Amino acid sequence: GLPVHLDGARIFNAATALHESVAELTRPFDSVMFCLSKGLGAPVGSLIVGSREFIERARALRKMLGGGMRQAGVLAAAGLIALEKMPWRLHEDHANARLLADGLAEMPGIEIDPEDVPTNILIFDISGTGMTTAEVSQRLEERGVLAIGINPRQMRMVTHYDVTREDCLEALKVMADIVRQ
Numbered sequence: 377g378l379p380v381h382l383d384g385a386r387i388f389n390a391a392t393a394l395h396e397s398v399a400e401l402t403r404p405f406d407s408v409m410f411c412l413s414k415g416l417g418a419p420v421g422s423l424i425v426g427s428r429e430f431i432e433r434a435r436a437l438r439k440m441l442g443g444g445m446r447q448a449g450v451l452a453a454a455g456l457i458a459l460e461k462m463p464w465r466l467h468e469d470h471a472n473a474r475l476l477a478d479g480l481a482e483m484p485g486i487e488i489d490p491e492d493v494p495t496n497i498l499i500f501d502i503s504g505t506g507m508t509t510a511e512v513s514q515r516l517e518e519r520g521v522l523a524i525g526i527n528p529r530q531m532r533m534v535t536h537y538d539v540t541r542e543d544c545l546e547a548l549k550v551m552a553d554i555v556r557q
Contacts, residue, residue, distance in 0.1 A: 379406040379430075385422075386495070389415045392466040393494040406430070415466055415496065417537035418458035421451055462537065469496035472535040472544045479548035483555050496535045503529040505555055515554045521547045 382405040407426030412418035477490035485505035509525025
């Protein structure tokens with residue numbers, strides 16, 4: 377049949393949220409790509425996994441397109457650490473996102489259902505605040521908190537290895553101040 381590829385950029389977050397192994401989630405696919413920086417904390421890099429024939433073809437295409445790197449050992453070492461150590465701490469990112477969602481849900485003008493935040497990404501509606509996402513994003517950034525508007529009503533925040541519980545509590549204080557203004 378037709379080969380099926382999975383863009384598994386955040387597969388480790390999905391596996392953590394679903395209490396399932398990455399191997400089990402990716403079993404139905406012929407090939408998988410996953411990111412070493414999204415969630416796993418490596419500075420750069422992705423891996424592609426598939427049959428020997430598929431990988432040989434991917435390598436040939438990468439070489440034809442000029443995608444090779446030299447002296448990539450330091451980056452490879454960071455990737456190995458990301459694969460070996462970081463999946464076991466992803467639940468912390470998910471807990472921090474849930475902390476943010478719980479706090480945001482209590483704020484006037486903001487709508488979010490914390491039950492809809494199973495991983496490290498949260499999307500919330502700010503239309504009840506009377507501000508635009510651009511205004512809120514700018515005010516947050518001025519106070520050291522990053523969030524992006526994904527449309528005129530909704531904003532997105534992502535927790536990761538460099539975001540602590542204390543950072544999330546501070547972000548909630550900042551957002552509460554902005555909403556009260």
